[in-house]
Each structure stands twice: as structure tokens, then as C-alpha cells.
Amino acid sequence: MSQNNEALVQFIGVEKTYDGEVLAVKNLNLEIHRGEFLTLLGPSGSGKTTTLLMLAGFETTTHGDILLKGKSITKVPPPKRNFGMVFQDYALFPHMTVQENLAFPLTARKVPKAEIEKKVARALEMVRLAGYQTRRPNQLSGGQQQRVALARALVFEPQLVLMDEPLGALDKQLREQMQLEIKHIHEHLGVTVLYVTHDQIEALTMSDRIAVLHQGEIQQLATPTKLYEEPENSFVADFIGKNNRFAGNVLEINRSNCKVEIDGGATVEALAVKVGGVGSRTLLSLRPESVVLDPPDGLCPNRFEARVEELIYLGDHIRARVSVCGNDEFVITVPRTGNAPRLEVGQTINIGWQSQDCRALEVP
Amino acid sequence: MTTIVPTADIVRTADGVPLKVKLRRAERMRKIRAVSLIAPLFLFLAVTFVMPIGIMLFRSVQNPEVSQILPRTAQAIQQWDGEGLPGEDVVAAFIADLRAAKEAKTHGKVAKRLNYDLSGFRSLTLQTARRLPPPETPPSELLDKLIEIDKRWGETRYWATIKKAAPPYTMFYLLAALDRNFDVKGNVIHAPPEVSIYIDVLERTFWMSFIVTAVCFLLGYPIAYLLATLPTKHSNLLMILVLLPFWTSLLVRTTAWVVLLQTQGVVNDAAVALGLWSERIQLIHNRTGVYVAMVHILLPFMVLPLYSVMKGISFTHMRAAASLGANPLRSFLKVYVPQTMPGIGAGILLVFIISLGYYITPALVGGPRDQMISYFIAFHTNTSVNWGMAAALSVVLLFCVMIFFGIYNRFVGIEKMKLG
Known part of the structure; x- marks a missing residue:
């Protein structure tokens, strides 16, 4: 990852509206560093694709500016922006062979013929499709088509590659395989990638940094680890991974920690990430895997009795839905192996968690 | 253990019946049902279409x-x-x-x-x-x-x-339809020039059909493109505008052009008033009138196949082409147009073949030098009652259509044709 903190692309106060009433993107300020793999992650309608299309030049910006290496590109037409682009439906040209598809960006740039042959062969080798030159797109499987699309977006050595949910049409196994492949190609070439997806696993697998978008605004921009372990607001906590939540009032704040009286009546000690003063409402967020079963005495400040409501077998672990402190949507994960206790529906168990794993966030 | 001796070549089911026999039996009922559903249509076509046309064409060689x-x-x-x-x-x-x-x-x-x-x-x-x-x-x-x-x-x-x-x-009639005749010895010779008109008519038919097809293509392609790319709200309105004349009687549309194009008609009035041309010009009962009316009538046959093909082309292809560095013209010519080829082929074939057999419109808005081969078929059927000649001209026309169809099939492939 040849990434430094030099900005290749800057969004400065970018706003976009389609109908003049609703903002699809609100006051977006974002830097894409040279050589990094940045993912825009969010549910549908969050403005992630709009952001990508504005950068590609297919949508106009209503307000603000987009800079490429410090120069505004909002007036540059798409063919002149020199960005590779990969689409969800591949957008391979069906009337051309693989060779012709890959040669298309090169002939448009008037690259000499002999060089085209060489570059196309090299690009196909990179996506492990050497020798497929004469095939037509409809003779390839979905995964192969996506690889060709990827090779086509990279063959002219663009400074930036935009990917709009490129793996959305593939089945799960192929998707996981392609995620790793794209990640390796990125590491190998050092090209800058802006990736758009609604799949959090995909984002976590591939990205250097992830921007979580919701309703046209960046909720949090951080590395995958930070995003999962230290979500800054309840939307991010809910959107990434499984999350248990309690709503409650802040009783007291003690430096980084706070005490919260949750609506079920119990009092919980939590890490005060973003809370107002004493008495304000807060949302507690707790990852299922942070919950300890039968915690030894003195280990966890938060200890409660829970009733097992439902068990879901997931192969590598068991997910148990339990009812605790009046919340029957509370989920814990139990490893399937080792000396973990066997749970049964209706059983009462003891659970507990560390106060730093339970994050007190502001109410959206 | 029961021993079913497996024969080397024939695959059998568990009870020993060859698999192929079993398959035939299983599928027989479905086949019978399918055939009996098709039978009425088949009979209808045979009696009302194949037979009369066959008998009529046969008259071109009958000499009773x-x-x-x-x-x-x-x-x-x-x-x-x-x-x-x-x-x-x-x-x-x-x-x-x-x-x-x-x-x-x-x-x-x-x-x-x-x-x-x-x-x-x-x-x-x-x-x-x-x-x-x-x-x-x-x-x-x-x-x-x-x-x-x-x-x-x-x-x-x-x-x-x-x-x-x-x-x-x-072969007398067929030869006559090609301006040929037998001499006394039975050799094929040119018919005397005063009766040699059919080769000219055939050439004229092809030329006029070609012009009509070309104009239809030039007008129809942008319309189809708009139809396929406009938002539904606008494209529906445009579609109605395309289809409205399609639903109107051919005769009404043709006579409407007579009203519009005649020397004292609306078009001449408007053009003179606007100063486009100073003297009223002849727009009807000549080639211009025939072209205008035929293009108008045949345009939907060009637009609809093109539209159906263009509707299937993903707009991301154009975006992809742009992102790959192709300017709009290059994207259009290299990416869009090749993908519309099946529609272009279907539209051109359809319009050309329909034009070849056009009769009413040239008869109503054309002059004597603008009549196509169908006019002469009708003339020999109704006026001179020379059915042998009418049949022979029909055979020639049918043959030309088949040749054109064959060429199309050879170069484009009929399975790639998409109609509406």
C-alpha cells in the first residue's frame, strides 16, 4: 500500500440535488489520498453512487467543487478525466471480443497497434484471463466478465479507478474471491480506487479507509478497524456488524466513563463517546461478541441475568437471542467449540461486559 | 439380486424399457396436444393463404x-x-x-x-x-x-x-414480364421496344423502394433513439405520435396528402406566404408526392424495430465508453450503432419489402411515370384481365423479395432480426 497523505481528489462543500427539493449529497468534504482504496459505504439512497457519478463527470455538481490534483474538474467532460470505471452490469460491449473491448480505451488514446497488443495481453494476464482475447462477453461467466471489465478499466493506466458495486451481480463465493483479487491488484498496481458498495463485509475486506454515508452525509470516515470497534454514532454502530442497543438517560459522567440508567430500569456503566450532560438521552451500543458468558466475579462491572429466547446455529458460532433488562432483541454470540456452555431455550444465564466495550453515543 | 443384463449401447430405465422409447411415450400426449392446438391455424393458413396464392402463381405458367x-x-x-x-x-x-x-x-x-x-x-x-x-x-x-x-x-x-x-x-408470361419473348424457333429474344416496359418498371420499383427506405432510416433512427432514451413521460407521448398515423386508414392518410400537397393546397399556400418559393410548384402526381406519402406511411415500420432494439441497450455502455476516453461521436459510432444493427436490418428489410409491393399510394398520388410493379399486377388483374401476366409479374416480385431476403439472411442472419 503505497499510500501517503497527498490528496489526489478533493470534494469541497459538494452538494447535489436532482429535483431542487431534496439534497442527495449534503455539504460533502472528502479527500481521496493517492494510492489508497477508499470505500463509500451506505444503504441505497445514501448518495454514494451520486458522489461517484459526480466524480466521474456523469452528474453535475449543484454546488461546491471537485479538485483533481488541486485543479477543478467540474467542467472537464468524462472522456477527458482519465478515470477507469467498473460498473455493476459490467458494461462490456457485447458486439466486441475481449481483445476489442480492452483495446477500446487504447485506440481512443491513439496508442500504437503493437503496444495495444502488449498492454491488452498484460492486463488479461493480471486478471488471470490470458488467452481469452477472441471470446465474446456472452461466452464468459459472470466472474470472467467482471474480470474483463476490471482489466478494461485498468489497461490504460488511469490515475483513479471508480467502482460502482462491481460485485453486486455475483454469487457469494465468487464475490469473496473477487474481493481478494481486486484487493491484490490494488496493492500490486498502487492505483487509487474509489469503491462504492452497500455490503459492509466487502468494504471491511478491501478498504484502506471507509466513508459511511447516510442521507447524503458522511457519518464516519475511518479505517475498517476503527469503524467496527469505535463507531462514532449509532448509525455507524448499527450499519456495520451486529449491534445491541439500549436507550437510556445519563446519570453521571466520570471522565471517559459514564453511568446510564437504561429504560428497562437497570444501570449500566459505559464508555462516554458522545454524550450530552447529565440527564441527557443516550444510546448504548454493544457488540455481541463483547458479551461474556458466566463472567468470573470482579471481571465485569456490568452483570445481568438473561433468559435465552432463541438459538441460531451459524456453523462457526451460535447466535443466541436473549432477553435482558427488558430488551428481548439482545444478541450474543457463543463459540461452537471449546468449553463454552451448551445453551437451551428458556434457560437463564449470567452475562456481563466491560464498560469500555459498551459505547454511549448520541441519539440520532 | 435381480440381474438386468445391461446391453452396452442402449440406456434402459429400471424396468428394462429403453430410455428413448420411454421418453417418446412420456412426451407423446404433449405432442398430440400441441399439434391439435396448432391444427386449426394451419388449416386456415393452408386454405386462405397458401392455396389461393399458389393457384394464382401457377397461372403464370398455365396456357390452357x-x-x-x-x-x-x-x-x-x-x-x-x-x-x-x-x-x-x-x-x-x-x-x-x-x-x-x-x-x-x-x-x-x-x-x-x-x-x-x-x-x-x-x-x-x-x-x-x-x-x-x-x-x-x-x-x-x-x-x-x-x-x-x-x-x-x-x-x-x-x-x-x-x-x-x-x-x-x-414460359411466355414469365418471359414477357422480363420483356423477353420466343421467336418462331423457340429462342428467347428481346421483345420489341414498344412493349418492353416491365424491366423499366422493375428498376423503378427497386429505385423508389430504395429511396423510401433510405429516407425512412434517416428520419426513423433519431426518432427511435429519442423514444428509447427520453423519460417515460415524454417518450409515451412521442410513441403515440408515431403510432397514431399507424392506426389511421392507409387510404385516409394518402388522400390527406393529396389535400396537403396539391397546387392550391396547404403546403404550397404556406410556402408561398413564407416566401420559400415564389410560384406554386407541383408536389403531387409526381415522384415527390409518392415519396412523401410512402415515407410517412412506412416510417413506423422503421421506428418500431429500431426502438425495440435500442430499448435493450444499457445506457451504462455509453457511460463506459465515455469513461474509457471515447468522445460522444466515437462512443455513438463504435458502441451504440453496432448494437442497433439487428434493428437496422429488420427495419430496412421490412420497409424495403413493403415498398416493393406498394400499390395504393403511388396509384393515388403518383403520375403515370411513378407507378410501381404492383400497379401493373392490378392492371392485368382488373382491367386487361390477363391473369397470366398478372401472375407472372407477381412471381417476379416474389422472386425479388426472396433474393433480398436471402441476401439479408446471408449477411445479417434472420435469427438476429427483431420486430417490435
Whole structure:
């Protein structure tokens, strides 16, 4: 990852509206560093694709500016922006062979013929499709088509590659395989990638940094680890991974920690990430895997009795839905192996968690 | 353990029946049902479409008049070598046949048929039939008697014409449709220039169809593109505008053009008022009128196949082309147009073939020099009642359509054609 903190692309106060009433993107300020793999992650309608299309030049910006290496590109037409682009439906040209598809960006740039042959062969080798030159797109499987699309977006050595949910049409196994492949190609070439997806696993697998978008605004921009372990607001906590939540009032704040009286009546000690003063409402967020079963005495400040409501077998672990402190949507994960206790529906168990794993966030 | 001895080649089911037999049995009921559902349509097509057209086309080679109405002559004249004048027996047979035909009142048909080949034969035959020599005339004097009635009977070519017309089947009409004829010896020769019009008509038909198709394509492609790319709200309105004339009677649309294009019509009024041209010009009853009306009527046949193909082209292809560095013109020519080829092929084929057979519009808005081959088919069917000629022209037209279709199939492939 040849990434430094030099900005290749800057969004400065970018706003976009389609109908003049609703903002699809609100006051977006974002830097894409040279050589990094940045993912825009969010549910549908969050403005992630709009952001990508504005950068590609297919949508106009209503307000603000987009800079490429410090120069505004909002007036540059798409063919002149020199960005590779990969689409969800591949957008391979069906009337051309693989060779012709890959040669298309090169002939448009008037690259000499002999060089085209060489570059196309090299690009196909990179996506492990050497020798497929004469095939037509409809003779390839979905995964192969996506690889060709990827090779086509990279063959002219663009400074930036935009990917709009490129793996959305593939089945799960192929998707996981392609995620790793794209990640390796990125590491190998050092090209800058802006990736758009609604799949959090995909984002976590591939990205250097992830921007979580919701309703046209960046909720949090951080590395995958930070995003999962230290979500800054309840939307991010809910959107990434499984999350248990309690709503409650802040009783007291003690430096980084706070005490919260949750609506079920119990009092919980939590890490005060973003809370107002004493008495304000807060949302507690707790990852299922942070919950300890039968915690030894003195280990966890938060200890409660829970009733097992439902068990879901997931192969590598068991997910148990339990009812605790009046919340029957509370989920814990139990490893399937080792000396973990066997749970049964209706059983009462003891659970507990560390106060730093339970994050007190502001109410959206 | 029961032992089913497996035979090497035949795959069998568990009870030992060959798999193929079992499959046939299982599928038989479905096949019978499918065939019985199709049968009514098949019969309907056979009775109302294939049979009448087949019979009509067959008339182009049928030649029953002389062989049926003058049977003895037809037989006897085969022995004659076509040199000089035929022998006594032929003349005797001809007079006997003509007498019988006159009594049966069928001699008019023969007269008309012979006249197709050699003009003047009609009056000759009718005249002769009225003044036939008495039956008791000795055979040796019959020819002189005929020449007495009309001296043309002394010419070889009149007898040769009877000989040529004698066989029950003939290529005469088909050759005539291509401005060819047989000479006395049976060689194919050019028809005399005063009756050679059909090659010209055929060329004109092709040329006019080509122009109409080209104009339809130039006008239809942008319309189809707009239809396929506009938001639904606007494209629906445009679609209605395309289809509205499609739902109006052909005759109404054609006569509407007469109203619009005539010298004192709306178009001339407007153009003169706007100063586009100073004197009223002839827009109707000439080629211009035919082109305008035909293009208008045939445009939907070009737009609809193009539209259906363009609708299937993903707009991300154009975005992809742009992102790959192609300017809009290059994207359009290299990425969009090639993908619309099936629609272009279908539209051109459809419009061209329909134009080849156009009749009403040229007949109503065209002048005498703008008539296409169908006009002459109609003329021979209704006016001159020369069905052999009408059938022969139809065969020529059908043949041309088939050739065009074959070329299309060879280069584009009929399975790639997409209609509406």
C-alpha cells in the first residue's frame, strides 16, 4: 500500500440535488489520498453512487467543487478525466471480443497497434484471463466478465479507478474471491480506487479507509478497524456488524466513563463517546461478541441475568437471542467449540461486559 | 439380486424399457396436444393463404386456351416445322376447332390469348370465325379460302403464333414480364421496344423502394433513439405520435396528402406566404408526392424495430465508453450503432419489402411515370384481365423479395432480426 497523505481528489462543500427539493449529497468534504482504496459505504439512497457519478463527470455538481490534483474538474467532460470505471452490469460491449473491448480505451488514446497488443495481453494476464482475447462477453461467466471489465478499466493506466458495486451481480463465493483479487491488484498496481458498495463485509475486506454515508452525509470516515470497534454514532454502530442497543438517560459522567440508567430500569456503566450532560438521552451500543458468558466475579462491572429466547446455529458460532433488562432483541454470540456452555431455550444465564466495550453515543 | 443384463449401447430405465422409447411415450400426449392446438391455424393458413396464392402463381405458367379450345389444331401443329405454311391437316383441324369454338362461344378467349403474342390476332380470329368456309369444302382448298378471308393467313408468323401458344404450359408470361419473348424457333429474344416496359418498371420499383427506405432510416433512427432514451413521460407521448398515423386508414392518410400537397393546397399556400418559393410548384402526381406519402406511411415500420432494439441497450455502455476516453461521436459510432444493427436490418428489410409491393399510394398520388410493379399486377388483374401476366409479374416480385431476403439472411442472419 503505497499510500501517503497527498490528496489526489478533493470534494469541497459538494452538494447535489436532482429535483431542487431534496439534497442527495449534503455539504460533502472528502479527500481521496493517492494510492489508497477508499470505500463509500451506505444503504441505497445514501448518495454514494451520486458522489461517484459526480466524480466521474456523469452528474453535475449543484454546488461546491471537485479538485483533481488541486485543479477543478467540474467542467472537464468524462472522456477527458482519465478515470477507469467498473460498473455493476459490467458494461462490456457485447458486439466486441475481449481483445476489442480492452483495446477500446487504447485506440481512443491513439496508442500504437503493437503496444495495444502488449498492454491488452498484460492486463488479461493480471486478471488471470490470458488467452481469452477472441471470446465474446456472452461466452464468459459472470466472474470472467467482471474480470474483463476490471482489466478494461485498468489497461490504460488511469490515475483513479471508480467502482460502482462491481460485485453486486455475483454469487457469494465468487464475490469473496473477487474481493481478494481486486484487493491484490490494488496493492500490486498502487492505483487509487474509489469503491462504492452497500455490503459492509466487502468494504471491511478491501478498504484502506471507509466513508459511511447516510442521507447524503458522511457519518464516519475511518479505517475498517476503527469503524467496527469505535463507531462514532449509532448509525455507524448499527450499519456495520451486529449491534445491541439500549436507550437510556445519563446519570453521571466520570471522565471517559459514564453511568446510564437504561429504560428497562437497570444501570449500566459505559464508555462516554458522545454524550450530552447529565440527564441527557443516550444510546448504548454493544457488540455481541463483547458479551461474556458466566463472567468470573470482579471481571465485569456490568452483570445481568438473561433468559435465552432463541438459538441460531451459524456453523462457526451460535447466535443466541436473549432477553435482558427488558430488551428481548439482545444478541450474543457463543463459540461452537471449546468449553463454552451448551445453551437451551428458556434457560437463564449470567452475562456481563466491560464498560469500555459498551459505547454511549448520541441519539440520532 | 435381480440381474438386468445391461446391453452396452442402449440406456434402459429400471424396468428394462429403453430410455428413448420411454421418453417418446412420456412426451407423446404433449405432442398430440400441441399439434391439435396448432391444427386449426394451419388449416386456415393452408386454405386462405397458401392455396389461393399458389393457384394464382401457377397461372403464370398455365396456357390452357389453345390446347383446350383448339385441341385438334394444337396437336396437329406440333408436326409443322414452322417454315412456310402448315399443311392441309393443320388448316382443316384449325377450321373445325374454330367452328366448334364459335358454337361454344369460346373463340373470343382464344382470340384474346393469341393477341397477347401478336397484336391484330384478335380481330383476325373473330373475323375469320364469322366467315368460316362451309364444312364440305375439300381440305386442299381450305388454306386458300382462309387467305381469301384475310390475307394475313398467308403469313408464317400467324401460324407460328398458334404453334407457340399450343402447349398447355408455357414460359411466355414469365418471359414477357422480363420483356423477353420466343421467336418462331423457340429462342428467347428481346421483345420489341414498344412493349418492353416491365424491366423499366422493375428498376423503378427497386429505385423508389430504395429511396423510401433510405429516407425512412434517416428520419426513423433519431426518432427511435429519442423514444428509447427520453423519460417515460415524454417518450409515451412521442410513441403515440408515431403510432397514431399507424392506426389511421392507409387510404385516409394518402388522400390527406393529396389535400396537403396539391397546387392550391396547404403546403404550397404556406410556402408561398413564407416566401420559400415564389410560384406554386407541383408536389403531387409526381415522384415527390409518392415519396412523401410512402415515407410517412412506412416510417413506423422503421421506428418500431429500431426502438425495440435500442430499448435493450444499457445506457451504462455509453457511460463506459465515455469513461474509457471515447468522445460522444466515437462512443455513438463504435458502441451504440453496432448494437442497433439487428434493428437496422429488420427495419430496412421490412420497409424495403413493403415498398416493393406498394400499390395504393403511388396509384393515388403518383403520375403515370411513378407507378410501381404492383400497379401493373392490378392492371392485368382488373382491367386487361390477363391473369397470366398478372401472375407472372407477381412471381417476379416474389422472386425479388426472396433474393433480398436471402441476401439479408446471408449477411445479417434472420435469427438476429427483431420486430417490435
